[in-house]
């Protein structure tokens with residue numbers, strides 16, 4: 001459990017499958033993400049398989065973001081955890097859209113970055129964010145990430161190929 005500022009992060013469990021299914025199938029949540037095909041409207045079986053893989057993998061850490069002791073709001077994850085290079089990729093999804101814009105995403109991102117540096121002893125966290133996702137870009141900039149480069153036309157979104165930015169934060173560099 002990682003606590004702070006009214007929200008908690010707790011480890012994802014296999015019985016969170018219906019929460020993850022709901023968020024992955026909510027167009028408002030997934031629309032602005034440069035998601036791969038397997039996350040596009042997945043079935044409950046696909047979500048269950050992916051969740052079981054994730055909770056059993058040492059290269060992935062998923063946390064449910066929730067109000068202190070209560071309602072689940074979304075998840076944050078560290079994937080592609082690379083022990084030799086001390087790096088990982090971060091994803092943040094606040095699936096309860098009425099909570100957007102209240103600082104939950106920033107707080108959850110800062111918490112998981114702190115966990116990555118202080119507990120996992122990582123050196124670098126990076127993420128990919130769609131250029132047409134200004135809320136996410138603002139959230140990650142406020143969490144200490146800087147833009148490092150652009151992947152041109154790396155995903156198809158609403159009738160056109162669009163680009164993503166790679167953002168990253170190094171240990172001792174972020175605001176955490």
Ligand SMILES: CC(C)(COP(=O)(O)OP(=O)(O)OC[C@H]1O[C@@H](n2cnc3c(N)ncnc32)[C@H](O)[C@@H]1OP(=O)(O)O)[C@@H](O)C(=O)NCCC(=O)NCCS
Pocket residue numbers: 028029030032033074090091092093094095099100101102103104105106107127128129133134135136138139142
């Ligand atoms: C991206 C996401 C995690 C951010 O969480 P959140 O709780 O809404 O974020 P916060 O409230 O902490 O921060 C949002 C920031 O965006 C700003 N913002 C909100 N709407 C905006 C808009 N339309 N344009 C520009 N900035 C915007 C807010 O002012 C805030 O910035 P500030 O802290 O400098 O004031 C959440 O919106 C989400 O889950 N979206 C869908 C999934 C997604 O896109 N994930 C990111 C890909 S990894």
